[in-house]
Amino acid sequence: MPTLVSHPDEVKIVSSRFGKGATEIDRYIELGGYEAVRQAIEKGPEWIITEMKASNLRGRGGAGFPTGMKWSFVPKQSEKPKYVLVNGDESEPGTCKDHLIFLHDPHAVIEGAIVAGIAVGAKTGFIYLRGEYRYLLKIMEKAIAEAYAKGFLGKGIFGSSFDFEVISQTGAGAYEVGEESALMESLEGKRGIPRIRPPFPAVVGLYGGPTVINNAETIASVPHILRMGGEAYAKIGSARNGGTRLFCISGHAERPGVYELPMGYNLKKMIYEVAGGIRGGRQLKAVVPGGSSTPVLLPNEIDIGMDFDQVGKAGSMLGSGGVVVLDETVCMVEFALRTIQFYQHESCGWCIPCREGTDWLKKTLTRFHAGGGEAKDIENIRYLAENMLGRTFCPLGDAAAMPTIAFIKKFRHEFEDHLNGRPCPYAKQQELALA
Amino acid sequence: MSLTTISENPKPGSTIFSPELAARFDRLATLYPVRRSALIPMLLYAQDEIGYVSDAAIAEIAQRLDLTVLDVRNVLSYYSMLRTKPVGKYNVQVCTNISCMVRGGQELFQHCKKRLGIGHKETTPDGLFSLEEVECIGACSWAPAVQVNYDFHENLTPETMDALLDEYRSKAGQ
Numbered sequence: 389m390p391t392l393v394s395h396p397d398e399v400k401i402v403s404s405r406f407g408k409g410a411t412e413i414d415r416y417i418e419l420g421g422y423e424a425v426r427q428a429i430e431k432g433p434e435w436i437i438t439e440m441k442a443s444n445l446r447g448r449g450g451a452g453f454p455t456g457m458k459w460s461f462v463p464k465q466s467e468k469p470k471y472v473l474v475n476g477d478e479s480e481p482g483t484c485k486d487h488l489i490f491l492h493d494p495h496a497v498i499e500g501a502i503v504a505g506i507a508v509g510a511k512t513g514f515i516y517l518r519g520e521y522r523y524l525l526k527i528m529e530k531a532i533a534e535a536y537a538k539g540f541l542g543k544g545i546f547g548s549s550f551d552f553e554v555i556s557q558t559g560a561g562a563y564e565v566g567e568e569s570a571l572m573e574s575l576e577g578k579r580g581i582p583r584i585r586p587p588f589p590a591v592v593g594l595y596g597g598p599t600v601i602n603n604a605e606t607i608a609s610v611p612h613i614l615r616m617g618g619e620a621y622a623k624i625g626s627a628r629n630g631g632t633r634l635f636c637i638s639g640h641a642e643r644p645g646v647y648e649l650p651m652g653y654n655l656k657k658m659i660y661e662v663a664g665g666i667r668g669g670r671q672l673k674a675v676v677p678g679g680s681s682t683p684v685l686l687p688n689e690i691d692i693g694m695d696f697d698q699v700g701k702a703g704s705m706l707g708s709g710g711v712v713v714l715d716e717t718v719c720m721v722e723f724a725l726r727t728i729q730f731y732q733h734e735s736c737g738w739c740i741p742c743r744e745g746t747d748w749l750k751k752t753l754t755r756f757h758a759g760g761g762e763a764k765d766i767e768n769i770r771y772l773a774e775n776m777l778g779r780t781f782c783p784l785g786d787a788a789a790m791p792t793i794a795f796i797k798k799f800r801h802e803f804e805d806h807l808n809g810r811p812c813p814y815a816k817q818q819e820l821a822l823a
Numbered sequence: 824m825s826l827t828t829i830s831e832n833p834k835p836g837s838t839i840f841s842p843e844l845a846a847r848f849d850r851l852a853t854l855y856p857v858r859r860s861a862l863i864p865m866l867l868y869a870q871d872e873i874g875y876v877s878d879a880a881i882a883e884i885a886q887r888l889d890l891t892v893l894d895v896r897n898v899l900s901y902y903s904m905l906r907t908k909p910v911g912k913y914n915v916q917v918c919t920n921i922s923c924m925v926r927g928g929q930e931l932f933q934h935c936k937k938r939l940g941i942g943h944k945e946t947t948p949d950g951l952f953s954l955e956e957v958e959c960i961g962a963c964s965w966a967p968a969v970q971v972n973y974d975f976h977e978n979l980t981p982e983t984m985d986a987l988l989d990e991y992r993s994k995a996g997q
Binding site: 389390391469478479480481482483484486487512518519520521522523555557558559560561562563574575576577578579580595636637638639640644645646676680710712714718723726727730733734736 | 854855856857859860861862863864866867888897898901902903904905919920921922924925926958959960961962963964965966970973974975977978
């Protein structure tokens with residue numbers, strides 16, 4: 389069972405019910421659960437969307453799109469049924485927050501999905517978990533059954549005129565399916581190949597109907613926002629970045645774990661105070677701030693607020709909240725190689741720049757790390773990655789290219805250290821660190 | 824895939840699955856707005872019961888969802904968790920992606936290789952264990968992490984990994 393952590397600087401909103409038995413519906417209700425949806429039914433769609441816009445909640449999957457605005461794009465009238473789709477296909481390396489939400493607070497996801505349904509006029513919601521999360525699907529299925537038994541799902545929910553059904557399932561192992569259009573393909577029983585946009589899912593989505601797709605953490609935040617009010621939620625975070633988010637600290641931190649901190653919380657403080665600094669008092673070498681696709685930051689670049697805008701200004705991205713802390717023992721060439729191996733494995737193969745680009749990067753980096761690198765390879769790696777940028781239908785190509793460019797730019801000296809047939813100069817210290 | 828698949832088409836109404844799973848499939852086929860949506864869940868549940876997705880399972884699922892065998896295979900081949908060959912009773916999946924790698928995931932995988940005497944996607948001769956190096960499994964803050972079948976195990980070392988393998992071995996003996 390994943391261990392829960394705590395720090396005084398945390399503001400527990402989404403994680404407020406973690407470890408409190410809220411998987412049981414009665415306990416969830418005791419802890420304020422299903423209050424937001426009653427309010428939503430009473431006050432109606434316009435009020436919900438106004439509160440959501442006021443909250444400055446931005447998508448927690450990685451793109452950071454304002455949730456209230458996304459919901460407002462769904463047309464009021466539609467011949468085809470509308471849908472709510474909860475994206476729990478958490479697969480960005482470094483990210484394990486939705487894991488905890490499904491484990492500890494599945495009803496928050498259900499409640500958030502119902503609210504989204506009322507807001508946009510959808511009568512069906514889908515909760516899609518990644519295939520590896522089968523034990524969490526069981527928890528989710530039980531929670532859904534409890535909600536049906538109470539009349540919170542089904543026809544005339546909470547005695548109102550609203551109907552809302554929820555179907556949950558898992559995927560079967562595919563990073564690409566975390567991309568919203570590939571997710572819809574997967575849910576329609578197909579290979580997870582992305583769709584060309586426009587049209588966007590809010591207009592033409594699942595089964596051709598208007599569809600709201602939100603990350604599980606985004607959806608789990610919704611009931612809390614309605615209960616405390618959009619403005620109050622916005623105040624917790626920084627400018628244009630409302631509320632809190634779950635930061636998954638992994639790697640060489642002394643106390644790794646999932647911490648809920650206000651948006652805009654200082655990254656340096658997060659690593660050195662919240663997560664207890666670098667294990668064994670070693671030196672920090674680098675930080676991947678938001679999952680494996682986000683450009684790496686150097687130790688002198690981490691005195692920044694962790695929100696979508698400030699991390700963007702620092703040349704990286706807030707991404708999915710996966711903060712990977714790397715100490716002096718890490719070989720950045722090996723790290724770059726492992727990152728690229730992943731994207732090469734997960735490329736769906738549709739767009740040539742991504743399919744071929746990741747493959748060549750993997751081949752070159754493998755040879756390079758093994759001591760077969762030539763000086764011209766360094767420029768070739770950068771050039772190849774730069775030519776993948778913006779040339780694919782979905783962001784997977786960029787997700788592979790962006791970190792690669794940053795590794796070359798910021799750690800060129802480590803690449804040079806591998807030249808002339810030299811074995812990896814960092815192998816020895818890694819062995820020592822693990823001993 | 825062979826031509827024999829065609830002659831092996833199941834008779835309507837007959838099933839190769841347990842009565843419980845067949846009943847679940849009946850429900851799944853009408854649960855979604857479009858029948859085909861049940862395909863990935865069906866493939867997973869069939870694999871759970873049989874151990875892999877067999878030719879007969881593919882044929883029956885295709886028939887249940889009004890798809891061709893080719894349609895089903897096309898989808899099946901995309902997803903890394905779905906397999907068309909049997910694996911060991913316990914499928915040991917070691918994550919070596921970045922968060923696990925920097926906390927000893929690679930070493931853990933090498934240790935498992937040595938300990939089990941098998942490589943990536945191989946099975947021990949007694950059929951008890953299979954080994955797989957996998958991509959991120961979503962347990963990054965509790966690295967290094969391993970999944971055995973669907974069960975997660977976190978914060979492992981070579982020593983606790985050995986204990987874990989022993990535990991599964993004795994579980995199989997019971």
